[in-house]
Amino acid sequence: MSKGSGDKAAEIRRLMATEGPAIEENTKGFNRKRREAVADLENYEELRTRAREIKEDAIDRLPELIEQLREAVEDNGGNLYVADDAEDANRYIREVAAEQGADSVVKSKSMTTEELEVNDALETDGVDVVETDLGEWVVQLADETPSHLIAPAIHRSQESIAELFEEMFDPADPPETADELTSFAREKLGERIRDADIGMTGANFVTADSGTLAIVTSEGNARKCAVAPDTHVAVTGVEKILPSTDELSPFLELLARSGTGQDLTAYVSLLTPPVDTPTVDFDDDETPLSEREADREFHLVLIDNGRMAMREDDQLRETLYCIRCGQCANSCANFQHVGGHAFGGETYSGGIGTGWEAGIEGLDTAAEFNDFCTGCSRCVNGCPTKIDIPWINTVVRDRVNRGAEPEGYDFLVEGLTPDEEPGGLDLDKRLFGNFETLAKLGSATAPVSNWIADAAPARWALERVAGVDARRDLPEFQRETLVDWFERRVSTVPDPTREVVLYPDVYTNHVQVDRGKAAVEVLEALGVSVRVPDVRSSGRAPLSQGMIATAEDHAHDVYGALAEHLDAGRDVVVIEPSDLAMFDREYGKFLPEASAERLREHSYEIMEYVYGLLENGADAGALRGSDGEGVAYHAHCQQRTLGLEAHTVAVLEDLGYDVSTSDVECCGMAGSFGYKDTYYELSMDVGDDLAEQFSTTETRDRTVVASGTSCLEQLDALLSRPSTHPVELIAP
Amino acid sequence: MATTTTNPTLSTFEESLADLGVDSTRTTAEAFGETLADIVRDPAVGVPLPFDVEYPEGVTVDPTPADLERAATGVTPASYGVANYGSVLLPTTDTGAELVSLYPTLHVPVVRADDILPDLPEAIDRFGDAARGEDLSAVVATGPSATADMGELVLGAHGPEAVHVVMLDE
Numbered sequence: 001m002s003k004g005s006g007d008k009a010a011e012i013r014r015l016m017a018t019e020g021p022a023i024e025e026n027t028k029g030f031n032r033k034r035r036e037a038v039a040d041l042e043n044y045e046e047l048r049t050r051a052r053e054i055k056e057d058a059i060d061r062l063p064e065l066i067e068q069l070r071e072a073v074e075d076n077g078g079n080l081y082v083a084d085d086a087e088d089a090n091r092y093i094r095e096v097a098a099e100q101g102a103d104s105v106v107k108s109k110s111m112t113t114e115e116l117e118v119n120d121a122l123e124t125d126g127v128d129v130v131e132t133d134l135g136e137w138v139v140q141l142a143d144e145t146p147s148h149l150i151a152p153a154i155h156r157s158q159e160s161i162a163e164l165f166e167e168m169f170d171p172a173d174p175p176e177t178a179d180e181l182t183s184f185a186r187e188k189l190g191e192r193i194r195d196a197d198i199g200m201t202g203a204n205f206v207t208a209d210s211g212t213l214a215i216v217t218s219e220g221n222a223r224k225c226a227v228a229p230d231t232h233v234a235v236t237g238v239e240k241i242l243p244s245t246d247e248l249s250p251f252l253e254l255l256a257r258s259g260t261g262q263d264l265t266a267y268v269s270l271l272t273p274p275v276d277t278p279t280v281d282f283d284d285d286e287t288p289l290s291e292r293e294a295d296r297e298f299h300l301v302l303i304d305n306g307r308m309a310m311r312e313d314d315q316l317r318e319t320l321y322c323i324r325c326g327q328c329a330n331s332c333a334n335f336q337h338v339g340g341h342a343f344g345g346e347t348y349s350g351g352i353g354t355g356w357e358a359g360i361e362g363l364d365t366a367a368e369f370n371d372f373c374t375g376c377s378r379c380v381n382g383c384p385t386k387i388d389i390p391w392i393n394t395v396v397r398d399r400v401n402r403g404a405e406p407e408g409y410d411f412l413v414e415g416l417t418p419d420e421e422p423g424g425l426d427l428d429k430r431l432f433g434n435f436e437t438l439a440k441l442g443s444a445t446a447p448v449s450n451w452i453a454d455a456a457p458a459r460w461a462l463e464r465v466a467g468v469d470a471r472r473d474l475p476e477f478q479r480e481t482l483v484d485w486f487e488r489r490v491s492t493v494p495d496p497t498r499e500v501v502l503y504p505d506v507y508t509n510h511v512q513v514d515r516g517k518a519a520v521e522v523l524e525a526l527g528v529s530v531r532v533p534d535v536r537s538s539g540r541a542p543l544s545q546g547m548i549a550t551a552e553d554h555a556h557d558v559y560g561a562l563a564e565h566l567d568a569g570r571d572v573v574v575i576e577p578s579d580l581a582m583f584d585r586e587y588g589k590f591l592p593e594a595s596a597e598r599l600r601e602h603s604y605e606i607m608e609y610v611y612g613l614l615e616n617g618a619d620a621g622a623l624r625g626s627d628g629e630g631v632a633y634h635a636h637c638q639q640r641t642l643g644l645e646a647h648t649v650a651v652l653e654d655l656g657y658d659v660s661t662s663d664v665e666c667c668g669m670a671g672s673f674g675y676k677d678t679y680y681e682l683s684m685d686v687g688d689d690l691a692e693q694f695s696t697t698e699t700r701d702r703t704v705v706a707s708g709t710s711c712l713e714q715l716d717a718l719l720s721r722p723s724t725h726p727v728e729l730i731a732p
Numbered sequence: 733m734a735t736t737t738t739n740p741t742l743s744t745f746e747e748s749l750a751d752l753g754v755d756s757t758r759t760t761a762e763a764f765g766e767t768l769a770d771i772v773r774d775p776a777v778g779v780p781l782p783f784d785v786e787y788p789e790g791v792t793v794d795p796t797p798a799d800l801e802r803a804a805t806g807v808t809p810a811s812y813g814v815a816n817y818g819s820v821l822l823p824t825t826d827t828g829a830e831l832v833s834l835y836p837t838l839h840v841p842v843v844r845a846d847d848i849l850p851d852l853p854e855a856i857d858r859f860g861d862a863a864r865g866e867d868l869s870a871v872v873a874t875g876p877s878a879t880a881d882m883g884e885l886v887l888g889a890h891g892p893e894a895v896h897v898v899m900l901d902e
Contacts, residue, residue, distance in 0.1 A: 076867050132890065133881070134879050134881035134882060134889060135879075135881035138881065151880075151881070153881055157883065158882060158883025158884070161882060161883065178882040178883045178884040178885075178886050179886055181882040181883070182879060182882045182886040182888070182889060185882070186888075186889060186890060189890070190890075193890075207860075207863075209860075209864055210860065210863040210864045210867075211867075212863045212869075218877065218878050218879060218880075218889065219877055219878070219879045219881075219889035219890045219891065220834060220877040220889060220890035220891025220892075221889070221890040223830065223834050223871065223890075223891065224834065224890055224891075227830055227831065227834075244860065245856060245859065245860030245863055245864070246856075246857065246860055248856050248860075249852050249853040249856045252852060252856070252872075253852060260880075263817055263874070264817050264819060264852075264872070264874045265874070266873065266874055266875055266876065266877055266878050266891070267871055267872070267873055267874075267877070267891070268871065268872040268874075269869075269871050270859060270863065270869060270870045270871065270872065271824075271869045272863050272867045272868060272869045273869070275824050275830070275869045276824055276825060276826040276867075276869065277824050277825075277826070277828060277829075277830045277831060277869075278826060278827075278828050278831075280797045280800075280828075280831060281797055282797045282798060282800070282801045283797070283798065284796055284797045284798060285796050285797075285798035285799070286796060287796055287797075288794040288795065288796055289779070289794060289795060289796070289797065289800070289827055289828030289831065289832075290779075290780075290794050290826065290827040290828070292797075292828075294826055
């Protein structure tokens with residue numbers, strides 16, 4: 001049986017059908033509002049930089065800050081307990097409940113308490129626990145788990161909540177509208193809060209100088225949970241400590257914007273407990289509030305549960321900078337279609353969920369959903385603390401690969417896979433990770449290699465052995481590579497304005513050779529002298545499979561091959577955006593800083609380079625212009641993260657094309673992702689958003705252009721009309 | 733919005749409140765009682781205000797918990813306003829300001845017009861001094877309580893569904 005009809009594919013299919021529509025609508029709404037909100041914020045980048053610095057410093061000084069916080073909390077009259085793990089935390093909280101003789105606890109939303117499963121622990125002792133955040137209450141009633149970091153019931157529609165309430169409570173007049181459902185919940189939960197013995201909250205930030213908790217909410221339930229009962233237990237991860245209240249502002253200004261696109265949520269509680277608010281007994285009709293006691297008890301339970309070990313881990317440490325805004329889920333095309341019940345672990349979901357689950361639960365849990373991150377990088381620019389979320393996913397994938405036991409079939413690819421990876425690597429990962437070797441062999445034996453690869457028995461074997469979905473067309477290798485073609489070609493540009501090395505990325509060199517030829521022609525037409533040396537592939541393919549050592553090996557070779565060209569003052573021009581993104585982002589982790597910076601500074605995306613040439617006086621008349629031809633353009637995900645979509649649009653518009661752009665985060669193919677039979681249907685579902693945008697009455701007659709290889713392959717699968725790279729459109 | 737103002741911070745605050753759908757009224761110490769009487773929904777409760785003003789007769793000052801639970805309006809002081817967000821910083825007091833600002837469906841924060849600060853960092857700076865010095869607790873409140881968990885945005889989840897800010901010229 002292939003994986004395409006296996007358990008995981010079936011579960012993805014089920015979630016796409018049931019929870020997908022509500023998740024898609026809600027996450028895309030958050031994502032759109034976030035983009036608008038941060039665009040309006042003048043000092044957005046400054047705030048991100050500041051937030052990052054503060055987190056780096058706070059995590060670095062964490063042991064010292066914990067002690068400072070302990071002193072502040074105890075001075076204020078509260079208690080601080082650092083729990084080693086979930087069991088330790090639950091034991092402490094159960095003891096507090098027992099000492100209070102508590103039989104009911106009301107809670108405001110806290111992912112950290114989900115991590116502890118504290119509700120189950122308290123219920124063992126007969127303590128009744130009620131979630132008071134409306135979404136969290138829905139999840140509790142339905143006996144589900146949160147599907148999103150900040151919007152736990154994001155997978156449920158209004159109708160399904162109405163049905164749930166009717167089923168659970170059988171009310172005389174069942175609530176249906178959002179207003180009615182909210183009033184119903186408010187009333188039910190109001191009674192529970194009124195009678196509760198203990199209120200439990202989380203905390204988004206805790207300041208070591210004053211012992212203040214910052215709790216960011218909209219509904220007001222955290223405010224009630226903290227003051228209606230006499231005892232307040234706050235539970236939060238050790239990483240939430242900030243040195244002082246002076247550091248709060250950047251986070252408060254970024255958190256809601258990054259999550260839901262609001263400037264601020266309705267309430268930011270800044271509690272320095274035990275608070276002065278008098279305790280309340282709503283049946284008391286005698287004593288004015290000012291004469292009532294404020295006899296309150298406060299416990300702050302800080303959770304380690306793997307975090308102090310993450311702090312010592314050079315790769316996972318960044319995860320601790322996460323402020324749980326949910327941006328990386330909202331901006332993720334895969335998450336938008338399946339939600340956190342697929343793209344999530346025991347507690348945490350979305351791109352950063354991988355880091356949390358790896359650190360808290362372990363690699364096995366992270367391995368179950370880590371593949372949903374395709375490394376598209378659309379979450380990177382929106383992370384309020386600048387966490388390299390794709391890198392964390394890559395690191396975890398690498399560790400999962402290395403932890404795996406060798407299985408069968410390895411002998412089949414041994415000769416084809418000259419990589420640096422251990423024997424247990426999944427065969428599909430090894431196959432896609434060594435794409436360059438395959439491509440070389442494919443070109444050398446084309447067209448026979450294409451005929452064989454496409455033959456039914458070969459496709460059956462590929463799917464069965466390596467999980468390559470038989471519904472996908474395979475890349476068609478060209479017999480003559482770009483490098484070969486260029487070598488045989490006489491190329492002279494008199495008095496060149498610039499000298500360029502056109503980087504022969506593996507796709508352009510072996511598969512989409514025509515776009516390489518078009519790039520050479522465009523550059524030469526603009527007076528640039530071009531070289532196409534035989535340089536190794538960038539390492540993007542192995543990196544996306546989590547084969548970090550192999551990718552690093554590529555980085556050293558590529559830099560070695562390009563260094564002399566850089567010394568000679570030549571610019572490096574790249575056609576494939578994912579390879580340029582490698583140079584720009586990941587090479588910084590593999591090469592000495594000066595080398596990475598040098599390559600980054602002198603590398604350009606082809607259309608970005610054309611834009612620069614035209615801006616500097618090159619003759620646009622040398623290119624193929626148009627008199628208003630309609631173009632539908634999909635920029636590559638990583639290209640957009642690098643801020644290079646606008647250059648292509650500007651060049652096309654300068655040349656007289658009428659350009660309409662897509663606004664989906666990703667085409668869904670994402671390199672090898674869409675080829676894998678487990679993910680084929682998800683990939684097509686994500687791609688359908690793009691297909692829809694390019695099939696409206698306004699766009700359906702436009703010429704389709706896209707910058708990435710896999711985007712072009714996906715568009716070919718999605719649309720009946722052909723698609724092409726923009727440089728082919730403008731080639732003379 | 734009664735009085736026109738030339739103070740740019742104050743007009744930014746008023747605009748931000750309007751964007752949030754929050755009403756605001758500017759008044760003097762002398763006219764405070766009359767202004768407030770027009771704003772509150774009965775029954776109304778309030779906590780003592782640190783300003784030189786008098787509550788109108790209809791407002792129960794320093795209510796019992798049972799009064800509070802029946803109230804439709806709660807009046808509390810705000811230490812500062814934050815102009816660019818339309819937020820108010822509500823200090824927790826031993827007279828129960830946190831409860832009075834939270835339980836009734838209409839919350840009326842009273843802030844001195846001179847205490848409107850341009851942005852959040854300024855308000856947090858001042859809060860920080862008091863948190864360190866006097867263990868102050870406070871809430872930065874921006875508009876009414878809200879939820880989107882039931883399928884669309886609803887005002888008035890667990891807290892007030894409406895807010896009416898009174899700006900006081902002392």
